[in-house]
Amino acid sequence: MSSTTPAVVLSGITKRFPGVVANSDVHLSVQVGEVHALCGENGAGKSTLMKILYGMQQPDEGTIEVAGEQVRFRTPADAIKAGIGMVHQHFMLADNLTVQENVVLGAEALHGIGGKARKRIQELAAATGLTVDPGVLVERLGVADRQRVEILKVLYRGAKVIILDEPTAVLVPQEVDELFTTLRGMQQQGFTFLFISHKLDEVRAIADSVTVIRRGTTVGTADPKAVSSRQLAEMMVGSELPSPETRESTVTDRVVLRVENLGLVAAEGTRPVLDDIDLVVRAGEILGIAGVEGNGQTELVETIMGIRKAHHGRVVLSSSALGDRDLTRLGTLARREAGIGYIPEDRHRQGLLLTQPLWANRILGYQTRRPVSKGQWLDLAGAKQDTTRIVEDFDVRTPSIDVAAVALSGGNQQKLVVGRELSGDPVLLIASHPTRGVDVGAQALIWDEIKNARARGLAVLLISADLDELIGLSDTIRVMLRGRLVADADPATVTPEDLGSAMTGAGATGAVAAEHAPGAAKASESEGE
Amino acid sequence: MGMLRGKLLPPVLAILFSALLCGIALVVSGANPLRAFGVMLSQIGQGTTAVDIVNSTGTYYIAALAVAIGFQMNLFNIGVEGQYRVAAVVAAVVGGSIVLPPGLHALVIILTAAVAGALWAAVPAILKVTRGVNEVISTIMMNGLALGLAAYLIGSDVFGELRGNNIRTPEIPHSGWVPGISFGSSGTVFGLVFLAALLGIGYWVMMNRTRFGFELRASGESSTAAAAGGVNAKKMVLIAMLLSGGIAGLVSMPEILGRDHTYNLNFPAGIGFSGIAIALLGRNHPGGIAFAALLWAFLDKSGLALDNVQVPREIVTIMQGAIVLSVVVAYEVVRRFELAAQQRQVGRQLGTVDAA
Numbered sequence: 001m002s003s004t005t006p007a008v009v010l011s012g013i014t015k016r017f018p019g020v021v022a023n024s025d026v027h028l029s030v031q032v033g034e035v036h037a038l039c040g041e042n043g044a045g046k047s048t049l050m051k052i053l054y055g056m057q058q059p060d061e062g063t064i065e066v067a068g069e070q071v072r073f074r075t076p077a078d079a080i081k082a083g084i085g086m087v088h089q090h091f092m093l094a095d096n097l098t099v100q101e102n103v104v105l106g107a108e109a110l111h112g113i114g115g116k117a118r119k120r121i122q123e124l125a126a127a128t129g130l131t132v133d134p135g136v137l138v139e140r141l142g143v144a145d146r147q148r149v150e151i152l153k154v155l156y157r158g159a160k161v162i163i164l165d166e167p168t169a170v171l172v173p174q175e176v177d178e179l180f181t182t183l184r185g186m187q188q189q190g191f192t193f194l195f196i197s198h199k200l201d202e203v204r205a206i207a208d209s210v211t212v213i214r215r216g217t218t219v220g221t222a223d224p225k226a227v228s229s230r231q232l233a234e235m236m237v238g239s240e241l242p243s244p245e246t247r248e249s250t251v252t253d254r255v256v257l258r259v260e261n262l263g264l265v266a267a268e269g270t271r272p273v274l275d276d277i278d279l280v281v282r283a284g285e286i287l288g289i290a291g292v293e294g295n296g297q298t299e300l301v302e303t304i305m306g307i308r309k310a311h312h313g314r315v316v317l318s319s320s321a322l323g324d325r326d327l328t329r330l331g332t333l334a335r336r337e338a339g340i341g342y343i344p345e346d347r348h349r350q351g352l353l354l355t356q357p358l359w360a361n362r363i364l365g366y367q368t369r370r371p372v373s374k375g376q377w378l379d380l381a382g383a384k385q386d387t388t389r390i391v392e393d394f395d396v397r398t399p400s401i402d403v404a405a406v407a408l409s410g411g412n413q414q415k416l417v418v419g420r421e422l423s424g425d426p427v428l429l430i431a432s433h434p435t436r437g438v439d440v441g442a443q444a445l446i447w448d449e450i451k452n453a454r455a456r457g458l459a460v461l462l463i464s465a466d467l468d469e470l471i472g473l474s475d476t477i478r479v480m481l482r483g484r485l486v487a488d489a490d491p492a493t494v495t496p497e498d499l500g501s502a503m504t505g506a507g508a509t510g511a512v513a514a515e516h517a518p519g520a521a522k523a524s525e526s527e528g529e
Numbered sequence: 530m531g532m533l534r535g536k537l538l539p540p541v542l543a544i545l546f547s548a549l550l551c552g553i554a555l556v557v558s559g560a561n562p563l564r565a566f567g568v569m570l571s572q573i574g575q576g577t578t579a580v581d582i583v584n585s586t587g588t589y590y591i592a593a594l595a596v597a598i599g600f601q602m603n604l605f606n607i608g609v610e611g612q613y614r615v616a617a618v619v620a621a622v623v624g625g626s627i628v629l630p631p632g633l634h635a636l637v638i639i640l641t642a643a644v645a646g647a648l649w650a651a652v653p654a655i656l657k658v659t660r661g662v663n664e665v666i667s668t669i670m671m672n673g674l675a676l677g678l679a680a681y682l683i684g685s686d687v688f689g690e691l692r693g694n695n696i697r698t699p700e701i702p703h704s705g706w707v708p709g710i711s712f713g714s715s716g717t718v719f720g721l722v723f724l725a726a727l728l729g730i731g732y733w734v735m736m737n738r739t740r741f742g743f744e745l746r747a748s749g750e751s752s753t754a755a756a757a758g759g760v761n762a763k764k765m766v767l768i769a770m771l772l773s774g775g776i777a778g779l780v781s782m783p784e785i786l787g788r789d790h791t792y793n794l795n796f797p798a799g800i801g802f803s804g805i806a807i808a809l810l811g812r813n814h815p816g817g818i819a820f821a822a823l824l825w826a827f828l829d830k831s832g833l834a835l836d837n838v839q840v841p842r843e844i845v846t847i848m849q850g851a852i853v854l855s856v857v858v859a860y861e862v863v864r865r866f867e868l869a870a871q872q873r874q875v876g877r878q879l880g881t882v883d884a885a
Binding site: 307331333335337342344346351352353356364368373376380399 | 737738743744759
């Protein structure tokens with residue numbers, strides 16, 4: 001911290017891309033030994049800026065200085081040579097190799113691949129507290145450990161400035177605390193961090209300074225200790241913030257979805273992916289499912305939608321029009337026709353036909369129903385008209401309904417999907433990560449629409465990794481761990497930390513109550529083994 | 530207009546590029562490319578070439594439609610070759626052994642061919658749906674089986690009869706013939722060329738106006754999105770494959786009902802494989818396929834004249850191959866360019882919306 005030369009200075013960086021907000025005239029100065037946060041909405045241009053600093057893309061204008069010297073990075077290799085390392089949001093590790101092999105891969109020239117390399121990894125681990133056994137296979141590691149391996153990888157290559165791209169997105173609150181402790185320790189040793197995030201509480205907890213980026217350009221730099229999260233957020237958005245909070249309860253006692261004893265076995269083995277799932281969603285109720293990703297939430301949703309075939313158990317949907325209907329034997333289309341709207345977790349893979357125009361995307365999932373279809377024949381005029389309605393009501397920003405879905409930004413694509421799935425008077429909405437990767441404006445609109453639909457008596461099954469969203473929107477929260485529903489939480493009183501403990505199986509604390517079902521008891525037994 | 534440019538530019542580029550490539554090949558081998566192309570063009574007016582081109586276009590068109598249906602959902606029916614052969618034998622045998630009033634007789638033969646083609650395609654379809662067998666492998670194997678089965682069925686101790694040094698199925702009686710349009714010494718256009726046109730219209734309507742066509746395209750674009758949208762992937766594979774096989778069964782009908790009236794040893798081979806190339810060039814679009822089929826037929830028939838100017842007619846095969854390769858590349862290049870242009874346009878229009 002004694003040096004007055006900044007570790008990294010970006011000045012006047014401009015990068016143009018077709019159709020997306022890239023960077024225009026960005027200025028960023030990072031001091032040696034600080035944690036410098038870069039905040040901005042999704043799509044504000046953070047990632048592009050970091051890709052430029054890491055040599056993955058070349059700026060159209062502007063200069064980069066590292067430790068006082070102007071540099072030009074053509075490839076990431078150049079950036080690594082200059083002491084810059086990047087930990088990507090999506091880990092880039094080979095599962096079938098050991099920790100040591102992953103760290104050494106591509107940097108064999110430094111210390112070979114044998115004992116010397118292992119010794120160097122252990123030295124680094126000891127110095128930074130990033131303790132992982134170099135001999136263990138990466139596929140055996142959890143998310144937090146994988147992240148440690150990623151950080152070790154960049155340290156091994158001699159990085160002094162480390163870019164962390166949304167490092168906390170995949171972690172539960174406890175793991176975030178551990179990561180921050182590690183970062184502070186490394187900071188003492190002179191490492192510099194560029195911390196990309198849009199979680200403002202975390203930014204305020206770890207950063208020494210914060211630069212806000214909005215629509216591709218830097219809005220300003222602030223001292224995170226001196227500003228509130230709200231002020232930061234308003235710098236990011238340039239306006240008022242949305243909140244997921246729902247006001248008064250609209251829960252009725254009319255059961256819409258009843259899932260009984262649902263079980264699913266993984267295709268490759270006999271390991272149960274879903275085990276004894278029992279749940280009920282009532283009209284006007286939002287039931288939130290909390291859980292670390294990969295604990296069966298995806299499978300639960302796809303089994304209820306009929307995309308996966310349940311091994312045992314029943315799925316029953318009740319509506320005032322059709323009465324009780326056992327959906328267990330029906331296919332996805334029949335379940336949709338029975339009144340289920342479905343916002344899939346990955347809109348690119350499951351929600352949209354990317355090269356098709358918006359109006360063709362309106363038909364997907366509704367190909368048997370009015371107004372987009374008349375039996376076996378499509379009603380193109382009806383589809384176009386109804387797409388126009390969605391575009392207007394849901395504020396989908398698009399020049400016309402004839403452009404391909406891929407040309408829209410993520411938020412606008414998602415608004416289209418939400419608008420479609422709320423069409424045709426569904427009785428149940430299954431929303432998987434409904435606001436993942438969308439900007440704050442779209443997030444607010446989607447939250448509002450879900451709340452409005454709930455007020456009209458829609459039953460909602462909500463799956464989200466965003467605990468604030470989950471707590472804010474839900475009327476009831478169930479916690480999912482290893483394919484079981486292991487605990488209940490009351491969103492009125494639960495904190496993200498309590499929920500985080502329950503999600504990792506650390507035990508029920510605070511407002512989270514373990515279930516008294518036999519399933520919960522079995523779960524705790526198996527943990528003891 | 531931008532849409533049209535995106536659709537027309539790639540094939541035009543590809544054809545120009547491959548013409549250039551062939552020109553270079555001709556120059557290297559010591560021939561005059563302009564003279565060669567000139568001979569091919571003037572050949573159209575000679576003898577029956579023009580009519581032959583039209584007839585051949587119809588045949589190619591049906592084959593390419595059969596392939597295109599599979600392509601729409603990324604299903605590679607390499608087996609059109611075997612499907613039309615089996616269908617031709619079965620239809621010829623059935624047609625030659627029954628007697629029905631004119632019209633009805635031909636109709637029964639045509640339906641028999643479609644059903645036979647569909648049944649032959651049902652084998653790989655069922656294997657894929659129940660056992661996950663890749664249809665590329667199974668249809669290629671079915672092609673081999675089709676050759677053997679056809680040879681067996683026309684054996685003189687089964688359904689066939691020996692005429693001169695040719696083996697053929699019994700001739701279909703007059704009532705089963707479909708009359709053509711005669712141009713005197715210039716030849717006769719097969720009546721069933723119009724069946725090809727009808728199939729093209731039906732194909733367009735199915736793809737663009739029906740629920741089935743939508744589900745087919747959705748499955749081809751993204752199997753995961755289709756599944757989430759309630760499209761039953763197995764059902765789609767089954768129906769698409771049967772439909773493809775059924776149309777493939779009709780490939781040889783114009784010739785058999787319009788000229789040959791039997792299945793014999795001179796039965797044309799390779800139309801199914803040409804159909805794959807034509808469907809690729811025509812981008813699975815009924816209009817594009819028509820144009821591509823016409824081009825293919827022109828190259829085939831006019832290429833015969835190249836021998837007269839001491840140019841090896843295999844140059845035509847080189848050109849066809851070069852077209853297929855370059856059209857794939859050209860479509861990808863233009864697709865990326867168009868996508869970028871559309872994103873730019875959306876970005877620009879929204880930029881003005883935001884500023885307002």
